[in-house]
Amino acid sequence: MFKGSMVAIITPFRADGSVDEEAFRQLVEFQIENGTDVLVPCGTTGESATLSYEEHDQVIRACIEQARGRVPVVAGTGSNSTAEAIEISRHAKEMGADGLLLVSPYYNKPSQEGLYQHYKAIAEAVALPQILYNVPGRTGMNMQAATTIRLAEISNIVAIKEASGDVTQAGEILSKAGDKIDVLSGDDFLTLPLMAIGAKGVISVTANIMPKQVKAMVSAIEAGRWDEARALHLKMLDIHNAMFIESNPVPVKTAAALLGRCGDQVRLPLVSLQSASLEKLKQVMGRYELL
Structure with a gap:
């Protein structure tokens, strides 16, 4: 249902810490213009953990309004x-x-x-297609393949964003429930390996700054142009890794700011990229001719 190159879109803030809705809407346009298939606001990369209820609604509404039905909007609405x-x-x-x-x-x-x-409770309460999101590095525990396979029996649970880093686990889900639930890569550097075994796309961090390139790789995989896809995958590894030199979304928001797309403000307890990391990021972006 949701497939291809999807972006976990950042939430820009103004200098006073408020949501910069105008910059956000411009980011939505940038994504659509460069071929992104699905917009995902208010995920980890969108700093959902420090958005108020009202800001959640503001960002999701702005995304839907700006997209105007041109691409699907999958809203990050998870909580503990x-x-x-x-x-x-x-x-x-x-x-x-x-x-x-x-x-x-x-x-x-x-x-x-x-x-x-x-x-199960969320699926029963809200009649929308739902994507599970397994990210042990953030949540402190792994959702095992058996649990995902069990949840795949619920009709409006349509996919799982796998960010466990475990290709074997993703493969088990696909082998036992691939006809009922899609797997999406939650890590840019694992998109090609996961799509090679049947994943349907990626919810990408790097696409915030390189949407056309992420889309190109995903499209090459979908078309079976494996040599091209492999070359693009290897070419982008350094920039993927640079997006995690400090906690996401600090590096990617800093990169977007360096490109002039928004401010680099993040909310405490996140802080601005440290000077040594900033220099590394600039070096990598320079190699990709982004700066």
Whole structure:
């Protein structure tokens, strides 16, 4: 349902810390103009953890309004509170979101049964296509393949963003439930390996600054042009890695600022990119002729 080159779009802030909606709308246009297939606001890269309820609604609404149906909008509405996730998800549906991205509950560290019941409750409460999001590095626990396979039986759970870094786990999901749930790469540097075994695309960080190139690689894979895809994958590895020289989204937002697309402000407890990391980022961006 949702496939191809998808962007986990950043949320720009003004100098006073408020959401810069004008810059955000310009970022949406930049993505659509460069071939991005799906917009994903209010994910990890969009600093969802420090957005208020009102700001969540503001960003999702702005994304939907600016996209004007040209590409789908999958709203990040996850929370470590099931009731809260349902509330935010209902708001996104009311505003016209095409789908939901739901991060696994963080901090609580639920059991696999707890994860199942969490996602089942949201699916039953909100009639929208839903993408599970497994990111152990952020949540403190891994959603096992068996749990994902079990959740695949729920009709409006349509995909999982796999950011566990475990290609074997993704392969198990595809082998046992690939006809019921799509796998999407949650790591730019694993897009090609995961798509090689059947994943349908990527929810990308790098696409914030290089949407055309990410789209080109995904399109090459989809068309079976493997030599071209492999060359693009290897060519982009350094920039993918540079997006994680410090905690996401600090490097990618800094990169977007260096390109003049928005400010580099992040919210505490995140801080601006440290000077040594900034120099490394500039060097890498220079090699890609971005600066």
